[in-house]
Amino acid sequence: MSVTLNVNGVDRQIDATPDTPILWAIRDHLEMTGTKFGCGMAQCGACTVHLNGQPIRSCVTPIMAAVGQKITTIEGVQSNVAKVVQAAWDTVQVPQCGYCQSGQIMSAIALLERNPKPTDADIDAAMSGNICRCATYVRIRSAIKSAAEQL
Amino acid sequence: MRKLVQPQGLPSPFKPTSKAGKSHPHESATRQVQGQARYIDDMPEPQGLLYGAVGISTITHGLITSMDLSAVRSFPGVVDVVTLDDVPGHTDIGAVFEGDPLLADGKVLFQGQPLFAVAATSIDAARKATQLAKVEYESLDACLSVKQARAENKTVRPVHVNLNGDPDTVLASAKNTLKGHASVGGQEHMYLEGQISLAIPEEDDRISVFASSQHPSEVQKLVAEVLDIPLNKVIVDMRRMGGGFGGKESQAAQWSCIAALLASRTGKAVKMRVPRMQDMQATGKRHPFENFYHVAFDDTGLIQAADIDVSGNCGYSPDLSDGIVDRAMFHADNAYFMGDVRVTGHRWMTNTVSHTAFRGFGGPQGMVAAEAMLDGIARKLGEDPLIIRKRNLYQDKARNVTPYGMEVEHNLIGDLIARLEESSHYWKRREEIKAYNAKSQILKKGLALTPLKFGISFTAQHLNQAGALLHIYTDGSLQISHGGTEMGQGLHTKIAQICANEFGIPVEHVEVTSTRTDKVPNTSPTAASSGTDLNGKAAQNACLSIKQRLAEFAAELTGGKAEDVVFDNQQVISGDQSWPFAEFIQKAYFARISLSSTGFYKTPKIYYDRATGTGRPFFYFAYGASVSEVTVDTLTGEYCVNQVDILHDVGNSINPALDKGQIEGGFIQGMGWLTTEELKWDAKGKLISNNPATYKIPAIGDTPPVFNVDLYPRANDEDSIYHSKAVGEPPLMLAISVWCAIKDALSSIGDYKVDPKLDTPATPEKVLMAAMALQQELGA
Numbered sequence: 020m021s022v023t024l025n026v027n028g029v030d031r032q033i034d035a036t037p038d039t040p041i042l043w044a045i046r047d048h049l050e051m052t053g054t055k056f057g058c059g060m061a062q063c064g065a066c067t068v069h070l071n072g073q074p075i076r077s078c079v080t081p082i083m084a085a086v087g088q089k090i091t092t093i094e095g096v097q098s099n100v101a102k103v104v105q106a107a108w109d110t111v112q113v114p115q116c117g118y119c120q121s122g123q124i125m126s127a128i129a130l131l132e133r134n135p136k137p138t139d140a141d142i143d144a145a146m147s148g149n150i151c152r153c154a155t156y157v158r159i160r161s162a163i164k165s166a167a168e169q170l
Numbered sequence: 171m172r173k174l175v176q177p178q179g180l181p182s183p184f185k186p187t188s189k190a191g192k193s194h195p196h197e198s199a200t201r202q203v204q205g206q207a208r209y210i211d212d213m214p215e216p217q218g219l220l221y222g223a224v225g226i227s228t229i230t231h232g233l234i235t236s237m238d239l240s241a242v243r244s245f246p247g248v249v250d251v252v253t254l255d256d257v258p259g260h261t262d263i264g265a266v267f268e269g270d271p272l273l274a275d276g277k278v279l280f281q282g283q284p285l286f287a288v289a290a291t292s293i294d295a296a297r298k299a300t301q302l303a304k305v306e307y308e309s310l311d312a313c314l315s316v317k318q319a320r321a322e323n324k325t326v327r328p329v330h331v332n333l334n335g336d337p338d339t340v341l342a343s344a345k346n347t348l349k350g351h352a353s354v355g356g357q358e359h360m361y362l363e364g365q366i367s368l369a370i371p372e373e374d375d376r377i378s379v380f381a382s383s384q385h386p387s388e389v390q391k392l393v394a395e396v397l398d399i400p401l402n403k404v405i406v407d408m409r410r411m412g413g414g415f416g417g418k419e420s421q422a423a424q425w426s427c428i429a430a431l432l433a434s435r436t437g438k439a440v441k442m443r444v445p446r447m448q449d450m451q452a453t454g455k456r457h458p459f460e461n462f463y464h465v466a467f468d469d470t471g472l473i474q475a476a477d478i479d480v481s482g483n484c485g486y487s488p489d490l491s492d493g494i495v496d497r498a499m500f501h502a503d504n505a506y507f508m509g510d511v512r513v514t515g516h517r518w519m520t521n522t523v524s525h526t527a528f529r530g531f532g533g534p535q536g537m538v539a540a541e542a543m544l545d546g547i548a549r550k551l552g553e554d555p556l557i558i559r560k561r562n563l564y565q566d567k568a569r570n571v572t573p574y575g576m577e578v579e580h581n582l583i584g585d586l587i588a589r590l591e592e593s594s595h596y597w598k599r600r601e602e603i604k605a606y607n608a609k610s611q612i613l614k615k616g617l618a619l620t621p622l623k624f625g626i627s628f629t630a631q632h633l634n635q636a637g638a639l640l641h642i643y644t645d646g647s648l649q650i651s652h653g654g655t656e657m658g659q660g661l662h663t664k665i666a667q668i669c670a671n672e673f674g675i676p677v678e679h680v681e682v683t684s685t686r687t688d689k690v691p692n693t694s695p696t697a698a699s700s701g702t703d704l705n706g707k708a709a710q711n712a713c714l715s716i717k718q719r720l721a722e723f724a725a726e727l728t729g730g731k732a733e734d735v736v737f738d739n740q741q742v743i744s745g746d747q748s749w750p751f752a753e754f755i756q757k758a759y760f761a762r763i764s765l766s767s768t769g770f771y772k773t774p775k776i777y778y779d780r781a782t783g784t785g786r787p788f789f790y791f792a793y794g795a796s797v798s799e800v801t802v803d804t805l806t807g808e809y810c811v812n813q814v815d816i817l818h819d820v821g822n823s824i825n826p827a828l829d830k831g832q833i834e835g836g837f838i839q840g841m842g843w844l845t846t847e848e849l850k851w852d853a854k855g856k857l858i859s860n861n862p863a864t865y866k867i868p869a870i871g872d873t874p875p876v877f878n879v880d881l882y883p884r885a886n887d888e889d890s891i892y893h894s895k896a897v898g899e900p901p902l903m904l905a906i907s908v909w910c911a912i913k914d915a916l917s918s919i920g921d922y923k924v925d926p927k928l929d930t931p932a933t934p935e936k937v938l939m940a941a942m943a944l945q946q947e948l949g950a
Binding site for chain 1: 193195196199200202204205207209211359360361362363410412414415445446657659660828831834835836838839842861862870871875877
């Protein structure tokens with residue numbers, strides 16, 4: 020069946036069952052591959068996107084839960100916060116293999132959008148659902164702090 | 171005449187100053203933060219692509235009495251179903267030794283073993299179809315532990331021994347001896363990008379394979395063997411992995427071979443993406459080990475003799491276990507001279523998945539035995555473990571030969587520890603912690619400094635070679651291919667820096683291609699931390715070949731000498747004359763000078779004689795040390811790491827930011843291995859820690875709040891690339907200080923006179939049980 024999803028500000032028609040996870044709608048149907056599949060059970064955070072600005076795990080969220088709402092993916096982040104976060108990630112040289120990083124960045128943007136001056140505890144709480152096997156955590160912390168200083 | 175591009179040089183977004191020795195950003199960093207870096211599952215899909223899936227065994231050991239796949243075949247969307255009988259060529263894909271059938275060969279050897287494979291028009295159809303197989307088994311007794319394998323004498327490879335002197339006599343007559351045991355857990359790789367491969371059939375029987383693999387050449391060979399075609403008809407391409415950590419060294423090949431088999435039969439491209447739970451069930455992990463030691467020492471704690479027995483749980487097949495147990499043996503001494511010593515390495519067979527390479531390749535498991543021993547001696551003598559550790563370090567002249575007969579040269583560990591001792595304020599903190607523990611009933615702090623000495627080179631001599639292919643184009647841009655693969659460690663960035671440095675051009679003018687078997691043949695896996703050492707030298711050699719030609723040409727133009735020609739700051743300079751690099755390349759092109767070259771490198775000095783168990787398996791050692799401080803709650807077993815201080819030796823760092831990233835990440839990954847990451851199999855041999863909800867790797871909150879990492883400032887004394895040192899694996903073992911610090915905190919319960927028994931991973935549950943055992947022992 021046809022479902023209309025608003026992705027990165029554009030209404031898109033997708034022919035998929037309502038229980039299709041958002042992840043596969045954006046990767047397979049819309050061919051936007053910046054959002055990654057990691058585990059399929061909301062345990063790793065590689066698939067993090069924003070639903071109305073809130074970070075969600077797109078691998079377990081069905082598209083029917085997103086109808087009439089706004090999905091934002093790594094390809095569509097444009098706010099000042101997003102730009103500052105991406106630049107900080109680059110400056111601090113966070114990524115190693117890079118696979119989890121679009122999810123990390125989506126969570127970091129959502130954190131700084133609602134809390135521009137997070138404490139270490141705030142950072143740990145907001146980012147604990149995004150695992151990184153290369154363990155770039157030291158730099159994730161410092162990139163978020165460096166972004167916060169510029170906001 | 172052919173018109174060339176204007177020789178203006180290339181647009182450079184950065185200052186043209188970044189070369190070797192500078193923290194140049196990872197070549198993919200910008201793409202990675204924008205979601206633009208492409209992994210295999212992100213590639214545009216070929217038309218008519220089919221999706222692969224495998225059906226796996228539901229028993230642990232037994233015979234397959236019947237396998238009815240008719241419902242699988244007739245499921246809508248299914249195009250092809252294969253079993254081992256459908257393989258036209260070799261059916262065994264063992265990396266070094268036979269023993270790994272592509273799909274089950276009438277027998278089930280572990281639970282989760284792939285039995286058959288399906289290609290279908292959707293991933294959903296492929297996976298659903300695999301559930302419809304009717305498989306009947308005759309179950310056999312399963313061997314599920316090292317203890318059982320030892321009792322039943324089941325091995326995948328023969329035992330190997332390193333013997334130096336006569337430990338038995340010394341141990342029999344020594345005044346102080348100690349016996350101990352440490353169970354060391356395995357580790358799931360949990361690369362965030364799971365195993366994946368895309369096979370595309372080409373003309374006739376030719377095939378292209380995109381594989382997330384640390385070893386494209388092995389994938390090429392195995393695909394060719396499985397399909398019964400020559401190697402020159404297979405091209406394997408590898409751009410980047412979403413993590414490897416050893417888990418895509420041998421374990422990636424199976425999925426490529428299955429995809430290639432299905433592709434060659436159907437004539438369609440086939441993508442094989444393994445779901446997470448199946449990936450965790452069907453692919454090998456770090457070997458669990460059982461380590462035993464018997465050590466003799468004098469009253470000052472100086473080791474006189476040791477008999478160390480390391481027993482690897484290899485799983486059902488040899489895979490890479492021979493080399494892995496060897497490396498465990500070669501690191502059972504860590505940084506310590508042990509006098510008369512025997513190290514015995516067993517390779518036990520069990521009915522679990524075949525355990526495989528994982529960052530450190532057995533070295534970490536062996537090293538735990540050494541550190542357990544040193545802690546044991548210290549507690550027995552009532553000394554601070556750091557005193558005993560320092561007393562036993564390898565020395566410069568005497569006391570400098572390893573159990574395998576290699577002389578420890580250019581040893582810097584003593585000075586490195588001394589510096590870290592001071593910068594981390596070890597002794598001041600030791601006093602503070604003693605005072606804290608004396609007052610604190612429930613919470614106990616622990617502190618430990620552990621050293622690291624890690625041998626660099628593949629222990630299989632022939633793997634210590636590498637190739638590169640360099641082209642310079644007429645706009646002055648360089649394209650370099652080499653045998654190494656990029657899995658996040660920044661290898662391609664370092665290679666680009668090396669080429670840029672050789673020609674005096676900006677790093678941005680160097681493009682490193684994906685790793686392709688048709689560019690550089692017969693490559694070694696990107697493993698053993700050797701990616702930059704081997705491929706960096708090969709790339710440099712390719713640069714030197716072309717530089718020599720260009721220098722001769724420049725000298726010819728000016729009447730100068732080729733050896734005086736300089737490549738710097740985007741200029742080629744000969745005597746008083748200089749040309750912009752791109753302009754000079756065009757001049758060379760018109761003068762018909764070859765602007766393409768291969769490069770080759772083989773590591774010198776190394777050899778190992780298996781018959782005598784002696785040799786020089788390593789070109790050099792990488793050193794490091796770390797201090798960890800923890801707080802343990804003795805009522806719950808929970809703990810946190812408060813502070814970590816690391817001083818690590820990477821020689822002349824080619825890229826300090828990348829090297830420090832490897833140290834930070836390696837340490838935390840090692841900490842996960844030793845603390846929270848617990849592999850669990852049920853009584854019947856089924857892996858139950860088979861997803862990220864039941865298997866916990868470190869998250870951001872586990873990262874120590876104070877985490878100081880410094881590089882030890884000394885060039886590699888051996889002639890490695892720019893006198894740098896390998897950094898991929900060694901830092902993982904720095905995390906042993908966390909385990910020792912937890913034991914130190916527990917030991918405070920008994921006034922530091924009792925060595926707590928604490929196997930790894932030291933989960934809160936195990937820490938609690940160790941605390942309770944200690945309290946009971948002291949109360950009794």
